[in-house]
Amino acid sequence: MAIATGRMALSFLAAALAAGTLNARLPQDSLRGEAAAQRLLASRAQLGLDGDHAFLLRGAHTDQxxxxxxxxxxxYKGVxxxxxxxxxxxxxxxxxxxxxxxLLKGIQLNVTPALGSAEALAVVQGDLAPKGAYAYAPTTELVVYPEMAEVVRRAGKATADLNAEDVSRQVLRYTLAYHVHTELENxxxxxxxxxxxxxxxxxxxxxxxxxxHTTAATGTGNSQYNGTVSLPTNYTGTTYELRDTTRGTGGxxxxxxxxxxxxxxxxxTATGTLYTDADNTWGDGANYVEGSSTTAANGETAAVDAMFGMIKSWDYYKNVHTRNGIDGAGTATYSRVHISNSYDNAFWSDSCFCMTYGxxxxxxxxxxxxxxxxEMSHGVCARTANLTYSGESGGLNESxxxxxxxxxxxxxRGGSGSTIGxxxxxxxxxEQLxxxxxxxxxxPSLDGSSPDAWSSTVGNLDVHYSSGPMNRCFYFLSQGATTSGNTSTTYLPSGMTGIGNDAAARIWFRALSVYMTSSTNYAGAxxxxxxAAKDLYGAGxxxxxxxxxxxxxxxxGAAWTSGSSDTTAPTVSATESGTSGTITFSATASDNVGVTKVEFYVDGALKGSDTTSPYSMTLDSTTLTNASHTLTAKAYDAAGNVGTSTGVSFTVSNATSGAELVLNGGFESGATSWTQTSGVIGTFTGEPAHGGSYDAWMCGYGSAHTDxxxxxxxxxxxxxGxxxxxxxxxxxxxxxxxxYDTMKVQVLNTSGTVLATLATYSNLNKNTGYTQQSLSLSAYKGQTIRLRFYSVxxxxxxxxxVIDDVSVK
Structure with missing residues (x-):
């Protein structure tokens, strides 16, 4: 460890300033966030805010x-x-x-409280009347609270005929208040x-x-079986721990x-006791027998299912949505099982950053x-939109x-790679409980309490019931709606066609992580x-x-109509010329309102674009393997409609002597052909490239990190080689x-097993510029390998x- 006696942890900005010319890494997301904050401050008047308003950065990210x-x-005035x-x-x-x-406007308020936080806690204590101890000390925060009323925009409409977009929220008054959060667990x-x-x-x-943030509801339950599963464990030398060393750090x-x-x-106990086992065979596959040992095979079964759930949830967010764990930074979580006696629930807690199961x-x-x-998704929501867990936003949080x-x-159970299926x-x-x-x-109404559609009273329901309409909406989005039966709705008498799990989930995740705020309601969702759909798939x-x-x-809201937007996609066709050296891609495209851009893809990877007819680009064919490839072109119009050409096959046949084996070795096509941890490949003012504009920047955060x-x-x-x-x-x-900090150059097999570490670099190798490194791969002739740069x-x-211009010839 690099923490020596007397060394103080610096704040983010202080650490950056302290490093001076050593260039402590200011992540690009944070730099962009700071720039955005300055633009917001400069735009307060246009936003209807005065000089008493400011903005605190909650999070920043760059998407795919x-x-x-x-x-x-x-x-407002610091509150x-x-x-x-x-x-x-x-x-x-x-x-x-x-x-x-x-943003909320028109705030005119004295932010000096008459009551102290201790007095606010006393009020809560009196109302809550706890009999036992708090799991965590209650927290208090002074806030400006807008007391709201819902106003019908279209006067004269009967309540039963209201659509979510007919209702708006209006501030009645602003009140200085304490937000008090309590957690009783005894x-x-x-x-x-x-x-x-x-x-x-x-x-x-x-x-x-x-x-x-619970899943269960009182009065229902049964057992769960995942069959025989493979679990990541850790051998200490004397016993095995139920510890996943491949997902998550810290925590x-x-x-x-x-x-x-x-x-x-x-x-x-704050965390419970880590599960261990002598023979690395866990559980008996049977439901826990109440009152029996929690460490015997029967008691281990709950731990097996909890770990399996963490593995699959972690992999889903990483592989499908490129999110590194619950908080996006790879922070480890944990699951607690066998809480209390016969407890009929499971819940997520932000305070412990963990899941708990009864x-x-x-x-x-x-x-x-x-x-x-x-449960893990409650943690993801808390670190993205942070939907308030009450009213319509609470229903959306639960949904x-x-x-x-x-x-x-x-x-x-049916997906692989980045595909949900x-x-x-x-x-x-x-259903397995x-x-x-x-x-x-x-x-949703099959449970007897949840509504199938939005109404003006949906926000008054328990969040486990007000989630119903959004659950159904997502089902329609993915699977479509029929004209009769349980999957039909009177609002869509002709039904609708769904877009499948993959597109629906990507739209919803982007909506949550990019566009939703803590107060988002159904209309806002x-x-x-x-x-999100426009961003990912184009307008119309x-x-x-x-x-x-x-x-x-x-x-x-309304259904789609032909007048909602221009929906005519451009027509486009592509051609390719050349088999070696510099090759040329060309396209012809037309549209009813005009083509704005044509993109060229080789085997699905974007290689370049052109905005002027005749559309074309050139490519160094040595960046492609000597093989048959497929060229496609995509044409965009001003409304975001996309037309895609049929694939055109072409062959690359460069001389093999001295041929380049690494694709996109200079990173100028971004992450194309590479697999990376989030944010490694890019253009960085703090770490300029050796050649071109892009490089791969690993670590540099000043905190525990792996890239x-x-x-x-x-x-x-x-x-x-x-x-x-x-x-x-x-x-x-x-x-x-x-x-203290290292980067290894490694050779792995195609399954991800490390075969060799060719070289290790560290903070002791610091230099003022770039130096070229040369390593032999001759031991791997005739093999397909993964070449990995791995930093801790x-x-x-x-x-x-920082690496650039990687080459194997």
Missing amino acids: LGQAHAHFQQT KVWGGDVITHTGKDGAELPLTNA DQDGIKHTDYLVDAHTGAILKTWNTL SFGNNVVTNMAHAATTS DGSSFTTLTALDVAGH NSDIFGTMIEFYA NTGGNWTIG ATNPLRWMYK RTAAIN SAQEQAVWNAFHGINV YVYQQIAIPSTAT TLTFWLHVDTAETTTTTA EDSSLQTSF
Whole structure:
């Protein structure tokens, strides 16, 4: 470790300034977020805000489209404005895109409270009347709370005829309040997470709601079996731990683990005891027998299912949505099983950053796969839109977990790679826990309490019921609607065609992570999903039309009509000339309103574009393998409609002597042909490229972090197999003797097993520019390997490893 006695952890900005010319890494997302904050401050007048308002950056990320998004919390005189959010969006070219604006205006308020936080806590204590101890100390935060009323925009409409877009929220008054969050988890009170808004002047309770992010509902349950599964474990030398060393770092245990609560209230132990086993064979596949040992084979079964759920949920978010864990930064979580006695629930807690499962009474053990995915998805929501867990936003929060719990089930049982697939899962929640499911996504009202469509009273329901319409909307979006039966709706008498799990899930995840705010309601979710569909598939696309229709199917907004947008896609055809050296791609394209851009793809990978007719581009064919390839062209119009050409086959046949084996070795096509951890390949002002504009920048965060980039290459049996690349290392470490941060050059087989480490570089190799490195791959002639650059940074003082112009000839 690089933490020496007396070394202080620096704030993000302080660490950056302290490094000076050593260039402590300011991640591009954070730099863009800071720039966005400055633009917001400069635009306050245009946004209807005065100088008392400011913005706190909640998070920033760059998505797979190259767009940057920064989510800000509104403040007034330094106090958080409840529900006041704004999200900035920047195009790949740096152009500013329209804001997602949930800012609140007209605030005129004295923000000096008459009551202290201790007095607000006393009010809550009196109302809650706890019999036992809190699991975590209650938290208080001063906020500006907008007391709202719903107003019907279209006067004269009967309540039963209202559509979600007929109703708007209007601020009646602003009140200075304390937001108090409590978590009771003990044998006397049971498990209760309750939030309050308390008037900071009078002590009146303005609002209270249950914030226990649960899956189960009282009165249903049964057992869960995943059959024989492969589990990641860790051998200590004497025993095996139920620890996944391949997913997640940091957190309470350093990795994703499962712990045994042994029927104790969580106030008796913060985390539980890590599960261990002597022979690495876990569980007996049978439901837990209440009162028996929690460490015997029968007691281990709950831990097996909990770990399996964490694995599949983690892989789903990483592989499908390129999200590194719950928080997007790879922070490890853990699951606690056997909580209390016969506890009929499962829940996520942000305070411990963990999942907790009961053994059940009317339920059997609550570690079903879709339940595990549901709970982890509450954590994802908390770190993206952070939908408030009450009212319509609370229903959307709960539905979000149902949606992704379902998608995780489909992915685990029928998907692969980045594809979710449409088989293996089902459209009910918790069906393996009971004779009857907890919820039916395709027909929510089958549970007797959930509505099938939006109404003006949906926000008054418990969030597990107000989630129903959104669950059904997502089902329609993915699977379509019929004209009769449980999968039909009177709002779509002719039914609709779904777009499948993959497109539907990607639209919903982008809507959640890019466009939704803490106060988003059903109408806002529709807008967010439409924007996401346009981004991913183009304006007027079949996917956008499906979003319109699916929401209309639950009484939120209008159905798609031919006048909604220009839906005519351009027509395009492609040709290729040349077999070696510089080759040329050409296209002809036309559209009813005009073509704005043509993109050229080889084997599905974008190679370039042209905005002027005649459309063409050239390519160095040595960046392609000597083989047959397929060229396609995509033409875009101003409305975002996309036309795709039929594939054109062509052959590359460069001389093999000295042929380049690495594709996109200079990274100028971004991540094309490479697999990377998020954000490694790009253009960085802090770490300029050796050649061109792009490079691969690993680590440099000044905190515990792991990055990698790799490519699979086939080395001919006659090749000398020499790897060259340019390396730049800068560091804030001052030691001249200890390697705290490292980057390894490794050879792996196609299954991901490390065959050899060719070289290791560290903070001791720091230099002022790039130096070329040369390593032999001759031992791997005639083999297909993964060439991987793998870097690990410790928890203090940054080291950046930057590579460029990778070549194997």
